[in-house]
Amino acid sequence: MKPGWKQVWAVLRREYVERVKTKGFVFSTIAIPVLMLGTTGLMAFMAVRAEQSNRQMALVDFTGEVGEEVARRMDAAGYDVEIVDAQVGLEELDRRVLEDEIEAYVLLDDLTVQEGAFGYRSKGSPGRVRGALLESIVVETVLELRLSVMEDAVGVRQLLDGGRMEFERLGEQQSEVQEASGIATGIAGVIILYMAMLLYGQFVLRSVLDEKRNRVVEVVISAVTPGRLMLGKILGVGSMGMTQLGIWALCAALIGLLGVPMLAASLPQADLSQLGELLPGVGVLLLLLAYFILGFFLYSSLFAAVGAMCNTEEEAQQANFPVIMLLIVPFMFQMFSIEGGGFAWMDWAALLPFFSPIMMFPRAASGAVPWWMVGLSLLLMVIAVGATAWVAGRIYRVGILMQGKRPTLRELARWVREA
């Protein structure tokens, strides 16, 4: 390795090791996926638990038509159902509920046959899962009953099962599933890119600002040129970001690997043959990586310049604003055209290097723009990264040694010219 790269490597390594060692990194890396999985998992678990307990129920049928079938279906769904004679009287049933002999009782009457409405009486709420299940049991039973006296029962049943749109894209061919996957990948990608550029960019800023504030930077640049220091820093924070995203991706892959077969086992009737198509292709993932790397470089060199021109955290927060706006504006645009459509001019706005990661990637993933546009945006970004690094490098070089008041725009221009 040439001495210059050795220094960049030393800076990178310090930045990386010191960051990855912090409690903040360990916590956020582990806690965020655990928290997200945990809360959704816990909610699902609680719902299922609530549904599986307290299943002793009574059923009163005033119609004399659907009671037995409803009870049979409830039984099949795992409920412990006792059909109670209508003569027993509701007061008696109320008493049994109140004294916890049974959880609830279901009440079927004329309205049930007409509209599918039925009564459910219990002390506690039935919960959404039980509600939906009982509703579908009752409606299906009543439907069966009504259909059985119709002439065209088979036709109606087909109609009920039907209701699908047969969509055909003209021009390039892409399956429905692929298209949905492209949109989903685009949305996920936008969130990852936005977070990575904003969050990890802020790390670069903080790191520059800290070195400047505690004056350690002067010793360091007596050995390393400012350009190499900035590069090492950006690469170090970037590697940390990649590590974190990598760990999360690995978690997601593991969950997918374990979760999908479990899902398949629990839903035997579901058609999982198209699942493979849901996964984003290698090409799209490489594109995401390209936009991540270029976008991160672009924004973190700006953030490094901001860090170098400020003296305090408060100053940095103000000076940060224009850069963060550069991120928020395309994000807002993207919200309006979430499915890759939107106005035609947005496709062109997506070519602006500072907008490209957030606006061009989702368009590319969902196939909404031609490939030459994607290529052009990458090329423009490469050029922009070079130009931004040059300008930011000059601001950085002057700024890190400058104490006192924050520079005006005119002074900044002078730094860039004279550095």
Add this chain to the structure above:
Amino acid sequence: MTEAAVRLDGVTKSFGAHTAVSSFDLEIPRGAILGLLGPNGSGKTTTIRMMMAILIPDRGTVELFGGSPDSARRSRVGYLPEERGVYEKMKVLEQLVFLGEIRGIDRRIVRKRAMEWLERLDLGEWATKKVQALSKGMQQKVQFIGTVLHNPDLLILDEPFSGLDPINQEVLESIVLEQQERGVTILFSTHLMEQAERLCERVCLISKSRKVLDGELKEIKRRERSNVVAVEFEGDDHWLSRLGVNEIERVGYAHHLTLNARVDSDRILAAAVAEGVSLRRFELLEPTLREIFVRHAGDTAGEPVLMAAGGAR
């Protein structure tokens, strides 16, 4: 191998309308120890930063070991800036390893060397502690280790002793002198005249962004000889008043007599012998660096220069 360790030639640097350093020439021979003296704001730090190629002079040239500072500073120079900083969250040893690494030394070698230095400065047990746990004085010692870790040929130290207690100050002074014995060229800036007098062979005085005086301390002192004679004796002191000396000052047991055109030191000695007093001490006083400085800086600046006698900055 005869080039000077440091050579500045007509170096000038301005910041906007303010001229920080003006046509500065300086040559430091190899192996010398030079004190750069001047009050705060006189341009010491700017000069040093230009030597380190952290600032680029507007005019003039800077050479280290006969080449550009860029090529020498990384591996041949050890630099302790005035504004000292540390990575507070890093462990002491890790920090030193990093500082050595960016100067091109292998990690394993630098780790070993750093550990030796830490042991030597009684910081061995702090090696795996975070820097922020150390006292200011200890941090300063760690920073000092960082400047000598790569065995540089030239040490550039900006106010290296400020803010240290006397014991640690002495420890660092002895290490600086020891480095000089090893053949290292040393430049340090200070506003403490007494310290410069104690340590330096050569001094360079600067005031209001200009060089006032530089050269070997002995030579300067000889040239700047004062006109005061200190006399200490037993017996009556009436004879002093008959000498024709206008200014007589009593300092402890001694009398300081200021010579003038009619009275030189020989005449005073002759008078003392003639009077028959028993002489304890008869000395032509050398001027202190402080006096020389005030004399020169006062001249060029047109006003007396006030120097803090102690304390940081």
